[in-house]
Amino acid sequence: MIKNYIKIAWRNLLKNKLSGIITTGGLAIGLTACTLILFYVAHERSYDRFHADSDRMYTVEAQVNMGGDTIYMNAMNATVGALTENASPAVASSLRLKDEYKPVILTNTQQPGVRFSEKDFSYADANFFNFFSFKLLKGSKTEALAKPYSLVLSQDMAKKYFGNQNPIGESISVRKDSTYLFTVTGVMENTPSNSSIHPDFVASLSSMPTMNDYKRDFDSEVFRLGAFPTYLKLNNASDVKMVEKTMQELSTQGNADATDVYSLNLLTDKHLNGRDASNTRYISIFPLIAVLILILALVNYLSLSTARASLRSKEIGVRKVNGASRKSVAFQFYIESTLYVLLAFVVSVALSVVLKPWFFGILGIEIDAAFFLNPTFLGILAGLLVFTILVTGFYPALVMSAFNPVENLRSSRVSKMGGVRLRKVCTTVQFVIAIALLVSGIIIHQQLDFVRGVDTGLNRSDVVMLPLQKTMGTNSTPFRNEIEKLSQITNTAVTQYPIYKGYNMFFVSSEQMPDAIGLPIFAVDDDFFQTLDVNWELKPEDEHYYSKSDQVVINEAAISKFKLGSNPIGESLLFGNSKREIIGVVKDFHFENLDAPINALALFVNSKTQATTDILGKSGGCLFVRFQPDSDVSQLLSQMEAIYTQYDSATPFEYQFLDDAFDAMFRSEERLSQVFNLFIILAMLIAGLGLFALATFSAQQRVKELGVRKVLGASVIQLTTLLSFDFLKLIFLAILIASPLAWYFMHLWLQDFNYKTTIHWWVFLGAGTGAMALAILTVSFQAIKAALANPVKSLRTE
Template identity: 85%
Template sequence: MLKNYIKIAWRNLLKNKLSGFITIGGLAVGLTACTLILFYVAHERSYDSFHTDSDRIYTVEAQVNMGGDSIYMNSMNATVGKLTENASPAVSSSLRLKEEYKPVIITNASQPGTRFSEKDFSYADANFFDFFSFRLKKGNTATVLSKPYSLVLSEDMAKKYFGNQSPIGETLSVRKDSTYLFTVTGVMENTPSNSSLHPDFVASLSSMPTIKEFERDFDSEAFRLGSFPTYLKLNESADKSAVEKTMQELSIQGNAEASDVYSLSLLRDKHLNGRDASNTRYISIFPLIAVLILLLALVNYLSLSTARATLRSKEIGVRKVNGASRKSVALQFYVESTLYVIFAFLVSVALSVVLKPWFFSLLDIEIDASFFLNKNFLLILTGLLGFTVLATGFYPALVMSAFNPVENLRSSRTSKMGGERLRKVCTTVQFVIAIALLISGVIIHQQLDYVRGVDTGLNRSDVVMVTLQNTVGTNSTPFRNEIEKLSQVTSTAVAQYPIYKGYNMFFASSEQVPDATGLPIFSVDDDFFKTLGVTWETKPDDENFYSKSDPVIINEAAISKFKLGPNPIGESLLFGNSKREIVGVVKDFHFENLDAPINAVALFVNPKTKATTNILGKNGGCLFVRFQPDSNVPQLLSKMETIYTQYDSATPFEYQFLDDAFDAMFRSEERLSHVFNLFIILAMLIAGMGLFALATFSAQQRMKELGVRKVLGASVLQLTTLLSFDFLKLILLAILVASPLAWYFMHEWLQDFNYKTTIHWWVFAGAGVGAFVLAIFTVSFQAIKAALANPVESLRTE
C-alpha cells in the first residue's frame, strides 16, 4: 500500500510540474534559510560547551565601585586562584591564563628569516590541558607546560614555522622588552570555532616571573585585582554561591576596607552574556527571522497543497465508494506530503552546504565545517524535519479525508471544503510577514546611515592610523619625519592607542568630588588636535602649555563629572599622588561606542618630539596621518609601507582608516542589515511564488466563467481586474496588519541606541507600494493570460 501511495504522489507531481515546483521549491528555500540560521544560532549557543566539565568551569570577576561608577574586572592577582582553591573544598582546581595584549614578534631560531607578528600568544599554568579539553596532538598533557620557557603550538602555527617537520624540541625566539627563547614541547589541535579562547601559542606561565615586563605581576600575595584572568573548576555547579562567599571573605582578610564584590560567571555563558558581546547582540532576532521564513514556506505549502488537493475530490470519492476508510485516505495524503517534504529537505541541505561559506562571510564569522555534523545540530535538523512533516501534512489529510463521497462525485464544490477561505488567510499571512520584514529592513538601513552621519566631534575623513610596535625604537622620529615629507600628507599626530581601539583608565578626584572616579586617559602630542579636528571649547592661553609641569586637558563631560566651575582653567585634578593643572577644555568627542553618551576624558599632552620618542619609540602606539582628499590612496599607502620597512623590518605594516574603525563599531548592526536584506528577498520570493501559483489555480477554476463573460462582451482589462481584485484586497489587508506590527518592533529596537533615527510614514507607504507592485505583476500575468484565452476553448473543455 505504501508503495502505491508513493507512486500516486510521484505521478501527481509529474502531472502538475509548475505547481509542484513552486510548492517544493518554496519549502526548500524556506528550509534552507531556516537551516543556515539555526546552524549559526546553534553554533553561537554552543560556545565552550565542548569542554568536558563545561558546566563547572567559571571565570572570576569583580565589581569595583569608584566614585559612583561600577567597573567590572576579570583580571585577578596571581594568587587569587590558589588562595580560593586552598580555602574552599568546593573548588577542584584553578587556572591562570594571561594573554599578550600586544602582538609579539616570533622567529624560528634556525631560520631567522621566518619572522611573524603574532596576536594570540598566551601564558598558562601547567594544568592547562587537564583543566580544559583542548587536545594535544604531540606531547604529554602533564609535562608540556611544567618547565619555564616551554611552548605549545597549534597545528596551524606548527606548520607555519616548521612546515612538515616535527617542531618538538625546536626553539622559537619571542621578542618583547628583550628576546626570549622558548622550546616547543607540544602541538595541540586548532581551537574549535565555538571556543571563546583561541590561543595559537600557549607558553608556560612559570616563564613570566623572569620576563622583565611581568616582574611586578608577582609582587603581592594579597587577594585582589591584578593581571591574570582566573578560572575555577568547581566540584558541583551548586557550590557557586559558597565559593563566592569564600572569595569575599578572602578579600576582606587581605584588606578590611575592601569593597570589591567578587563573583563567578560560567565560562560557556561568556560569549552570549558577556559585557562585550556585541557580536551576538542579535542572537535572539535571528531565530525569529528563521521562524518567520519557515512560517512563510509552510503557509505557502499549505495554501498550494490544499488548492491542489481540492482538484482531486473525485478521486477521493471513488476511493471511498470502493471501501477506502478515512484513515487510509488521510494516510495517503500524509505519505504524499512526507515525500514532498523529504525531497524539499534534501534540496535544502544541499543548498545549505553550498551557500554556507557565502552566508557566513555575509555575517563575518567563521564556523568549522565539522560543526555541520555535530550530533546536537543533527538532532535539531531531525526535529525540524519532523515538525515540517507534521505541519504540512496534518491539515490536508484531515480535510481531504473528511470529504463526503456523494458530494465529491457530484461536484468538486471547493467552496464548501474550506479551502478558499484558508488560502485567503495564508496569502494574507505571507504578505504580512514579507511586508513587516521589508519595513524593518528599511528602518535598520536608515538607522545605520543615521549613526554613521552623527557628528562625533572628530574629523574622521582622510585619516589613516598606523599601528607601531616598540620595535621601531629610536627610529620613530626619522620614520615620522619621512612620512611628513610625503606630498599627499598634510599633518601627523601621535597617541598611545588608535581611536576607538582603547584607552588607559586612571582614577581621578577633584576638590568637589574627593572620591576616586574612573577617568579615561589619552596620551597624545600637541598635533593631535589639529590632525583629528578636535574643537577647542577653551584653548590654552600659552601655545606651549605642554611645557608646564603635568598639565591636563579635559572635555566638557569631565567638567560635569568632577563638578568643576564653568571655566575650570587653573583648577586641578588629582591622579593618585599626582596633581595636574587643567590648562584647556575641548568640546566633547566620541572615542568609544555610540551606544553610550560621551564619557569624560583627560588628555595628557606632550610636545611632538617627546611624544614621538616616548610613546612610539619606547612602548609603541599609533601614528595618525592626515592626507589630502584628492590623494591616490593606494599609492600613498605603498609609499608609507616602503618607508616603514626601512625603519622597522621586524613587524608587518598595519594600518586602518579612521572612518573604517568608526564603522567597525556597527558591525553587528551591519550583519543584521545584511541578514534582513537577504531574507526580505526570500520572503518576497516565496510570497510571490505562492501568489503566482494561486493566481494560476484561480484562473483555471474560473475558466468557464471568464469564457461566458468574454462572449457577453467583457474586455481584457475588465477580466484582468476581476481576477486581480480579490488578491489585491488581501494585500491591502496585509499592509494594514504589518505596518503597526513593524512599527512596534522597530520602535522597541531603536530604544537600545543613544542616537536613533525617526520612523517616517513614507517607509510604510513605500513598503505597501512595493507589495502592491509585486502582487499586480504576479497576478496580472496569469490574469491577462486567462483573459486572452479563446472563450470557445474555455467553454468546450470540461
C-alpha cells in the same frame, strides 16, 4: 500500500510540474534559511560545551564601584586562584590564563630572517591541558607547560613555523621588551570555532616572573584585582555561593576596607553573556527571523497543497466508494506530504552547504565544517524535518479524508471544502510577514545611515592610522619625518592608542569630588587637535602649554563629572598622588562606542618631539596621517609601507582608516541589516511564488466564467481587474496588519541606541507600495493570460 501511495504522489507531482516546483521550491527556500540560522544559533549556544567538565568551570569576576560607576573586571592578582583553591574544599582546581595585549614577534631560530607578528599568544599554568579538554597531539599533558619557557603550538602554527618536521625540542624566539627563547614542548589540535579560548601559542606562565614586562604582576600575594583572568573548576556546580563567600572573605582579609564584590560565572555563558559579544547581539532576533521564514514557507505550502488537493475530490470520492477508509485517505495525503517535504529538505540541505560560507561571511564568523555533523545539530535538523512533515500533512489529510463521496461524484464543481478561506488567510499571513520584514529592513538601514552621519566631534575623513610597535625604537623620529615629506600628507599626530581601540584609565578626584572616579586618559602630541579637527572650548593661553608635565586638558563632559566650575582653567585634578592643573578644555568628541553618551576624558599633551620619541619609540603607539582628499590612496599606502619597512623590518606594516574604525563599531548592526536584506528577498520570493501559483489556480477554476464574460463583451482590462481585485484586497489587509507590528518592534529595537533615527510614515507607504507592485505584477501575468484565452476553447472543454 505505501509504495502505491508514493507512486500516486510522484505521478501527481509530475502531472502538475509548475505547482509542484513552486510548492517544494518555496518550502526548500524557507527550510534553507531556517537551517542556516539554526546552524548559527546552535553553534553560538554550544560555546565551550565541548570541555568535559564545562558545567563546573567558572571565570572569576569582580564588580568594582568607582565614584558611583560600576565596572566589571575579570583580571585577578596572580595568587587569587591558588588562595581560593586552598581555602575552599569545593574548588577542584584553578588556572591562570594571560593573553598578550599586543602582537609579539616570533622567529624560528633555524630561520632567523623570517619573522611573524602573532596576536593569539597566551601564558597558562602547567595544568592547562588537564583543566580544559583541548587535545594535545604531541607532548605530555602534565609536562608540556611544567617548565619555564616552554611553548605549545597549534597544528597550524606548527606547520607555519616548522613545516612537516617534528617541532618538539625546537626553539622559537619571542621578541617583547627583550628577546626570549622558548622551547617547543607540544603541539595541540586547532581550537574549535565554538571555543571562547583560542590561543595559537600557549607558553608556560612560570616564565613570566623573569620577564621584564611582568615582574611587577607577581609582587603582591593579597587577594585583589590584578592582571590574570582566573578560572576555577568546582567539585559541584551547587557550591557556587559557598566559593563566592570564601572569595569575599579572602578579599577583606587582605584589605579590611575592600568593597569589591567577587562572583563566579559559568564558562559556557561567557560567549553569549560577555560584555563585548558583538557577534551574538542578535542571537535572539535571528531565531525569530527563522521562525517567520519557516511560517511563511509552511503557510505557502499549506495554501498551495489545499488548492491542489481540492482538484482531486473525485479521485477521493472513487477511493471511498471502493471501500477506502478516512484513515487510509488521510494516510495517503501524509505520505504525499512526506515525499514533498523530503524533496524540499534534501534541496535545502544542499543549498545550506553551498551557501554556508557566504552566509557566515556576512555574519563575520568562521564555523568548523565538522559542526555541521554535530549530533546536537543533526538532532535539531531531524526535529525540524518531523515538525515540517506533521504540519504540512495535517490539514490536507484532515480536509480530504472528510470529503463526502456522493457529493464529490455528482458535483461538477470543486468541493466547498477546498479551503478557499484558508488560502485567503494564508496569503494574508504571507504578506504580513514579508511586509513586516521589509519595513524592519528599511528602518535598520536608516538607523545605520543615521549613526554614521552623527557629528562625532572629529574629522574622520582622509585619515589613516598606523599602529607602531616598540620594534620601531629610535627610528620613530626619522620614520615620522619621512612620512611627512610625502606630497599628499597634510598633517600627522601621535596618540598612545588608535581612536576607538582603547585608552588608559586613571582613578581621579577633585576638590568637589573627593572620591576617586575612573577617568579615561589619552596621551597625545600637540598636533593631535589640528590633525583630527578637535575644537577647543577653552584654549590654553600659553602656546607651549605642552612643555609642562603637571598640566592636563579635559573635555566638556569632565567638567560636569567632577563638578568643576564653568571655567575650570586653573583648577586641579588629583591623579593618584599626582596633581595636575587644568589648562584647557576641548569640545566633546566620541572616542568610544556611540551606544553611550560621551564620557569624560583627560588628555596628556606632549610636544611633537617627545611624543614621537617616548610614545612611538619606547612603548609603541599610533601615528595618525591626514592626506589630501584627491590622493591616490593605494599609491600612498605603498609609499608609506616602503618607508615603514626601511625603519622596522621586524613587524609587518599595518594600517586602518579612521572611517573604517568608526564603522567597525556598527558591525553587528551592519550584519543585521545584510541578514534582513537577504531574508526580505526570500520572504518576497516565497510570497510571490505562492501568489503566482494561487493566481494560476484561480484562473483555471474560473476559466468558463471568463469565457462567458468575454463572449458577453468584457474587455481584457475588466477581466484582469476582476481576477486581481480579490488578491489585492488581501495585500491591503496585510499592509494594515504588518505596519503597526513592524512599528512596535522597531520602536523597541531603536531604544537600545543613544542616537536613533525617526520612524517616518513614508517607510510604511513605500513598503506597502512595493508589496502591492509585486502582487500586481504576479497576479496580472496570469490574469492577462487567462483574459486573452480563446473563449470558444474555454466553453467547449470540460
